[in-house]
Amino acid sequence: LSKPARKGIVLKCNNKDRSTAIAAYSETPVSRARVDKGEVRLTAEEYFAWALDLLLENSQLEKRDLNGQGVGIAGSIWPHAEIWSAEVLQNLGINSKVVIRADTGGMSAASLLSQASRWVKEETVDIFLCIGGDAPLSISQGTQFRTWRYETDFQRPFGMMGPNSEFAFILRRHIHQYGTTSEQTGRVAIAQRENASQNPIAYMRQQKLKIEDYLNSRMIADPIRLLDCCLPVNGGCAFLVCSGRKAKDLTDKPVYVLGYAEENNHQAQENLPDMTIMGIKEASRRAFEAANVTPKDVSFFQPYDDYTIAVLMQIEEVGFCEKGEGGKFIDSHDLTYRGDFPINTGGGQLSSGQPGMCGGFVPIIESIRQLRGEGGGRQVKDAGIGVATGIGGISYGNNLVHQGVIILGNEEI
Amino acid sequence: LTHPLQEQTISGKPLPDINSPISKQFWEGCKRGELQLQFCGHCNSYQFYPRPSCLKCGRRDLIWRRSTGRGKVYSFTIIRQVVDNSPEFQKEIPFTIGLIELEEGVRMYSNIVDVNPEDVKIGQSVEVIFQQLTPAVLLPKFRVLSSPTSR
Numbered sequence: 001l002s003k004p005a006r007k008g009i010v011l012k013c014n015n016k017d018r019s020t021a022i023a024a025y026s027e028t029p030v031s032r033a034r035v036d037k038g039e040v041r042l043t044a045e046e047y048f049a050w051a052l053d054l055l056l057e058n059s060q061l062e063k064r065d066l067n068g069q070g071v072g073i074a075g076s077i078w079p080h081a082e083i084w085s086a087e088v089l090q091n092l093g094i095n096s097k098v099v100i101r102a103d104t105g106g107m108s109a110a111s112l113l114s115q116a117s118r119w120v121k122e123e124t125v126d127i128f129l130c131i132g133g134d135a136p137l138s139i140s141q142g143t144q145f146r147t148w149r150y151e152t153d154f155q156r157p158f159g160m161m162g163p164n165s166e167f168a169f170i171l172r173r174h175i176h177q178y179g180t181t182s183e184q185t186g187r188v189a190i191a192q193r194e195n196a197s198q199n200p201i202a203y204m205r206q207q208k209l210k211i212e213d214y215l216n217s218r219m220i221a222d223p224i225r226l227l228d229c230c231l232p233v234n235g236g237c238a239f240l241v242c243s244g245r246k247a248k249d250l251t252d253k254p255v256y257v258l259g260y261a262e263e264n265n266h267q268a269q270e271n272l273p274d275m276t277i278m279g280i281k282e283a284s285r286r287a288f289e290a291a292n293v294t295p296k297d298v299s300f301f302q303p304y305d306d307y308t309i310a311v312l313m314q315i316e317e318v319g320f321c322e323k324g325e326g327g328k329f330i331d332s333h334d335l336t337y338r339g340d341f342p343i344n345t346g347g348g349q350l351s352s353g354q355p356g357m358c359g360g361f362v363p364i365i366e367s368i369r370q371l372r373g374e375g376g377g378r379q380v381k382d383a384g385i386g387v388a389t390g391i392g393g394i395s396y397g398n399n400l401v402h403q404g405v406i407i408l409g410n411e412e413i
Numbered sequence: 414l415t416h417p418l419q420e421q422t423i424s425g426k427p428l429p430d431i432n433s434p435i436s437k438q439f440w441e442g443c444k445r446g447e448l449q450l451q452f453c454g455h456c457n458s459y460q461f462y463p464r465p466s467c468l469k470c471g472r473r474d475l476i477w478r479r480s481t482g483r484g485k486v487y488s489f490t491i492i493r494q495v496v497d498n499s500p501e502f503q504k505e506i507p508f509t510i511g512l513i514e515l516e517e518g519v520r521m522y523s524n525i526v527d528v529n530p531e532d533v534k535i536g537q538s539v540e541v542i543f544q545q546l547t548p549a550v551l552l553p554k555f556r557v558l559s560s561p562t563s564r
Contacts, residue, residue: 149430149433149435150462152427152429152430153429153430153433153436153462154429154462154521154522155522156427156498157426157427157428157429157546157550157552158510158522158523158524158552158554159492159498159502159505159508159510159524160498160510160522161492161494161495161496161497161498162496162497162498164496164497165490165492165510168490169488169489169490169512170488172488172489172490172535173487173488173535176488176535218493218494219491219493219494220493220494220496221490221491221492221493221494221496222490222491222492222493222507222530223490224490268468269468269469271458271459271460271461271468271518271519271520272487272514272518272519272520275487275488275512396462396522397512397520397522
């Protein structure tokens with residue numbers, strides 16, 4: 001059907017005959033399962049169902065239109081099923097010609113989007129549903145997480161606390177090597193909280209944040225503070241990928257997939273990697289080249305934000321400033337939705353919430369919303385091209401393992 | 414090796430799988446008071462954590478060699494709140510975890526003990542000690558070498 005890709009050839013994404021686009025999206029309200037506060041307590045399965053329900057409501061599609069097409073499924077923290085796609089497909093009653101599952105943590109949604117685009121380009125399917133849902137707050141207390149051997153054998157027995165402690169090591173090195181300050185990482189948290197105030201489904205939309213609040217927030221894994229960390233929530237998201245042509249039939253506001261690239265396990269053979277180097281720089285360079293645009297053309301940036309330092313490092317590596325200059329860049333730009341460098345315009349995972357393994361959808365969904373002009377009170381003026389990222393996979397002594405960059409636009413280039 | 418940590422009931426703490434064929438020799442070394450590292454006989458490189466093959470050349474000619482047990486602090490964190498790990502660690506807060514760069518050129522996560530966490534610095538010289546977690550498991554931990562004259 002398709003020719004095998006030749007080594008060394010950049011696959012151009014912006015060929016108009018073969019362009020792909022996002023025709024519909026959905027994002028459920030989030031919850032921390034505080035039933036005592038009137039919040040819902042649902043399971044991951046229910047969030048998948050809710051995300052699909054909303055997607056159908058938001059599009060002109062009937063559920064039967066999804067049959068015989070492609071489905072991309074993000075993992076969930078619970079259930080921890082090794083075979084999960086079979087359950088999701090049966091729960092939702094979808095017959096599909098292709099099914100893919102992402103297990104790349106925070107990069108999952110970006111992986112699904114890029115793979116869905118390829119299946120659509122190859123014309124194996126016309127439309128591809130990418131869907132995720134997770135409910136980390138509905139899991140019973142004391143549930144044991146089975147992770148991976150290097151974590152269970154060589155991290156947890158020493159009291160490592162998963163991503164919080166991993167990022168503490170990275171932040172400590174960034175401070176050491178580049179002089180990054182708490183005030184600088186704090187500005188990320190504050191700007192995103194302000195963005196959340198204009199997002200009706202952001203969990204922290206009503207909690208205003210000042211720099212003193214950030215600096216006084218308790219240390220969790222020193223130097224990582226509480227307000228450096230994303231906020232776990234329950235939630236579900238979905239988007240629909242199809243050809244550019246098909247997207248015009250389905251919506252008057254298609255969002256085109258201009259470029260995508262991944263970098264996995266950067267510095268793979270290094271025993272002594274520089275922990276402050278993400279490697280997303282490589283993915284970013286390839287994605288911009290494929291899209292035929294540059295960081296200067298970007299209207300907004302939605303970096304995956306499990307921690308404030310992750311945002312700062314991505315500003316450096318995706319190409320908005322030099323490595324090590326992220327702190328200074330943050331000092332000299334307004335990061336809010338109305339600023340000169342808008343980031344995570346819906347509040348991001350730091351302030352809107354991280355729906356578990358579905359968290360990677362958040363930057364992509366917000367990008368789609370902005371490019372459709374549906375940002376409401378937080379709409380970025382003249383938004384034309386946006387960049388979203390997904391990063392995931394806690395390493396042993398390195399930066400994150402999976403790093404993906406997605407470039408979207410509301411016009412074909 | 415008397416340390417307050419040892420006085421605690423340790424049953425609730427996560428235990429490594431000391432019988433995993435990939436890292437069995439590492440844990441046996443700890444019981445003898447030796448820090449053992451994988452070494453590739455094909456490309457002459459050390460690696461840590463233990464893997465099924467050499468991360469540089471992909472071959473499986475891995476043998477075990479004893480580390481000097483000395484190194485420097487590459488980075489560290491002070492744990493001040495337990496999140497997603499055993500509540501047993503609550504009793505030890507605040508405690509320090511370092512990423513230790515060993516003389517053999519590999520890095521290892523471990524606790525830096527017998528020191529006020531506020532006094533730990535990047536670049537400090539440390540050396541391994543072993544602390545009993547259960548009768549079967551000894552964990553390698555690190556102690557700050559006080560004088561700069563240490564090798």
